[in-house]
Amino acid sequence: MDFTLTSEQRALSDSVARFCERNYTGAARNALINTDIGFSRENWKSFAELGWLGAALSEAEGGFGGGAVENALIMERFGRSLVLEPFLISSIHGLQTLLGTEPTQRRSEMVEAILSGEMLLSVAHSEPASRGDLNQCETMAQKIGPNWTISGHKSVVLGAPSASKLLVSARVDEGIALFLIDPAAVGVVMRPYRTLDNHRAADIWFDAVEAELLADPSSAPSAIQRGFEHALLGVCAEAVGAMDVAISTTRDYLKTRQQFGIPIGNFQALQHRMADMFVEYELSRSILYAGMAAMDRNCSERAKTIAAMKSFISSAALFVGRNAVQLHGGIGVTEEYVISHYYRRLFVISAQFGNESYYLLQMAKNPVPFWTSEVERGGTEAIIIVDKL
Structure with a gap:
């Protein structure tokens, strides 16, 4: 495999580096750590305007024809400056999980909202007993008529305190499914905290919370x-x-x-x-x-x-x-x-x-x-x- 970067990839890496040099001095980062959300929404808006949130998506998916390499280039530059914005959480983990579901109009609307910077998506899959096992899921979903409700506990949900939506895994009769939940919905109890590295996370409890089914066990x-x-x-x-x-x-x-x-x-x-x-x-x-x-x-x-x-x-x-x-x-x-x-x-x-x-x-x-x-x-x-x- 040829690991030589294309001119577009070099330009992407250079633009991220310049942004970090201007906006991520030690003093600026320390100021962000002490804010309520722990990052800058202005920076996040700039990420969207510069096209970084869609850098890894194909043109058919609404992006700029990139892939995993583009995300890695951005994340390496972010690692050099210890960037606090939830790019890894929303634009990589959340967005790529969403893109793994079946194509629907709802999915397209969500992808567009994420790429524009309007939506922050956090994946709530880890549980206290999972210890890294992706197949471990004790949170349960129940269908009552046409509607779904979710009950359970998710732990160390990164980015949850500032998330617009939560992408929650829950077990149904046929296996694990994915649901979309509003963090402000009735029945959601969130305990936010700051992690050792000054990012934000939360433990979340769901008590018969209304949820929107995004992917059934055939694709989730x-x-x-x-x-x-x-x-x-x-x-x-x-x-x-x-x-x-x-x-x-x-x-x-x-x-x-x-x-x-x-x-x-x-x-x-x-x-x-x-x-x-x-x-x-x-x-x-x-x-x-x-x-x-x-x-x-x-x-x-x-x-x-x-x-x-x-x-x-x-x-x-x-x-x-x-x-x-x-x-x-x-x-x-x-x-x-x-x-x-x-x-x-x-x-x-x-x-x-x-x-x-x-x-x-x-x-x-x-x-x-x-x-x-x-x-x-x-x-x-x-x-x-x-x-x-």
């Missing part, structure tokens, strides 16, 4: 899998961008911090540590490319490569983040210094959508799509909560 599982795989590619691309900046920031610190009258970067032991970090970063970038190439393959081959990618990058993200903090010494753990924020995000990414152990298990089991196999539970979807909103 494959739609969930599609959205999940695209989200994994996006979060791994973000990790690669964050690791790159963590390494360069640490390198610059070692060149300026002095001990015994010389820069500590002259010490061979620290040089070896930096070399190990760089190796992990380069290997992560290589396996990210493999993941991008695998998105066009059949289900089994794609699942294997995606599992290998997430397993390795989860480990590398922790290694690079921990060493970056350690090489900075005490300043590395302070709220005011940037490297602590990169470590927090890398720490969360290592567990987000499943950790290293979970995907090692999937590779050992020679995985096939989750709706046709029994998947042993493992990994974690847990993200450490540091305070409530």
